[in-house]
Each structure stands twice: as structure tokens, then as C-alpha cells.
Amino acid sequence: MLEYLWLDDESPILKQIPIEYTSAVILFSPFIQMPEGWEKAKRKNNDEHIYPNDEEIREKGKAVSWKKVMSSCGFQTHAELALALMTSIGALRDECARGDLAELLHANVKGDLFYPSEDHISNFHIPSLMKVLSYNGSNQFYYSEPIWENSGFLDITEANLRTVLDDAAAELILTDKKMDFVFMSVYDSFINVFLAKGENINELVQRMGWEAMICDESTYISWYR
Known part of the structure; x- marks a missing residue:
């Protein structure tokens, strides 16, 4: 399974993610x-x-x-x-x-x-998490916390997502069982990173109602500088 990715500011985000992921999005965690x-x-x-x-x-x-x-x-x-x-x-x-x-x-x-939730995936994103993680027919999601070496599969339910988000350390990755979509927390920040395979990412962002920035070939994790 996909483990947590540490995104550095030495190269663009799209250069650092696994090749099968064609799109990346910066999600702004709400206040x-x-x-x-x-x-x-x-x-x-x-x-x-x-x-x-x-x-x-x-x-x-x-x-x-x-x-x-x-x-x-x-x-x-x-x-x-x-x-x-x-x-x-x-x-x-x-x-x-x-x-x-x-x-x-x-x-x-x-x-x-x-302020928005720092370091973590926002609770306000739980409804869209449920939709995206089950988008391609998955009924389970995978979570990984590298700090605690804690990972596993859980059914896609609001209760399970709440538990994972509540208990997670500052680094967390969530994927659907097929690994078509990835949500990542980002340490010392108020954003999350979302990765997708071959999806019309603009349409998906709009459908989920996210406040977000679509990454291009020049977008770094330190995008604000």
C-alpha cells in the first residue's frame, strides 16, 4: 500500500508523487x-x-x-x-x-x-472524504500514520473516519482500497494534499465543493512564497 509521502520544497509536487497519479490539489482547510x-x-x-x-x-x-x-x-x-x-x-x-x-x-x-485545523485533515472534509473514498466502488479505506507505525483498512463510515482523524498524529495518509485517490495531511500547515489518477480534477473539486488550488508543473509545497 501507499505510505506517507514527505513532500519537500526542492522540486514541484507533481515531480515527487508516484507516476500513476496525474493530478494533485492543495485543499484549504476551513476556518x-x-x-x-x-x-x-x-x-x-x-x-x-x-x-x-x-x-x-x-x-x-x-x-x-x-x-x-x-x-x-x-x-x-x-x-x-x-x-x-x-x-x-x-x-x-x-x-x-x-x-x-x-x-x-x-x-x-x-x-x-x-484558525483551521493545523497539521491535520479537517473534520469539515469528512462528507467529501466519504464520497471520494467510495467513488470507484470501494467500501473500505486505508490509513497510515508513519509516526506511530499505525496503519490498516476500515469500512468507509463516518464513525471510522472520525476516529482516524481524531486519533491521528500530524502525518496521515488516507486512500481508497483501489488507491485511486489519496488525501494527505501536511505538517506545519493548514492545507491537505489530494492526489488522483486520471480524473477530471477540476470537475471533481467543483463537485465536492472544495476551496482548492489545482497544482501545475510549477507548484511547490511551499506554494505561498
Whole structure:
């Protein structure tokens, strides 16, 4: 089975993936909107860092697009928002960091609006995960967590996907049983990578309602620089 792929920034994504995969997509994990007053009710003191857990996100959270946050911040591109996010979590070196963008982001993402899930596949993607993983008739999916050397097959159910996403470490790969489609988390980021074999990827992205960027021959994993 396909194991986790470490995508470096030395060559384009399409140069690094197995040859049978003809398309790659960067999926933007949605921001998380909790009900009004949720953060204040959860906070015990002013210094406490509050972030909803997976169950709270599924039960009460709503997905907020990058485009909506870009509009609030006055950003013109997804790359500017990615730079702001990466800077704010300390994932960029000094020469690449954009403190000005991070400050704008902090000013607009506060209260009951939270950053996307970092390092992980978003819970908001579970409905489309179920559709894509069973798209070609598969009734099971394969998961692999290289950090814990944990892998296996499970039936494609919402409960099983929830369990895998909840328990996964920062590196996770999901494929259908036929390995036609691949979902990968990306460490220190707010995106996932999706790979496909011979599919009209633009049509699939639109059908799934993903906010995404189709990779071309010049797209690197550090696409925002």
C-alpha cells in the first residue's frame, strides 16, 4: 500500500508523487466559526488559550472559507493568507515571515472564529472524504500514520473516519482500497494534499465543493512564497 509521502520544497509536487497519479490539489482547510459567546463561556481566565476539540467542531462549528477571511483582512490572494497563518504559528524563518500579514490576521480572527485545523485533515472534509473514498466502488479505506507505525483498512463510515482523524498524529495518509485517490495531511500547515489518477480534477473539486488550488508543473509545497 501507499505510505506517507514527505513532500519537500526542492522540486514541484507533481515531480515527487508516484507516476500513476496525474493530478494533485492543495485543499484549504476551513476556518472554524463557533456559536456567539462560545469562547467567552469556555475561558476560565484571560491567559487561557481556547480552541475547540474535534467533537465540539463537529457538533457546533461551521466552516468559514479562506476567501471570506481574506476579504475581512484585505488580503488579495490565498498565498497572503497562508503567509499570515504560517508566520503566526512560527513555521517560517525570519526572512520569509510576514509579521504585517499576521497582525492583520490576528485583528480579524478572534473571539468565536478560530484558525483551521493545523497539521491535520479537517473534520469539515469528512462528507467529501466519504464520497471520494467510495467513488470507484470501494467500501473500505486505508490509513497510515508513519509516526506511530499505525496503519490498516476500515469500512468507509463516518464513525471510522472520525476516529482516524481524531486519533491521528500530524502525518496521515488516507486512500481508497483501489488507491485511486489519496488525501494527505501536511505538517506545519493548514492545507491537505489530494492526489488522483486520471480524473477530471477540476470537475471533481467543483463537485465536492472544495476551496482548492489545482497544482501545475510549477507548484511547490511551499506554494505561498
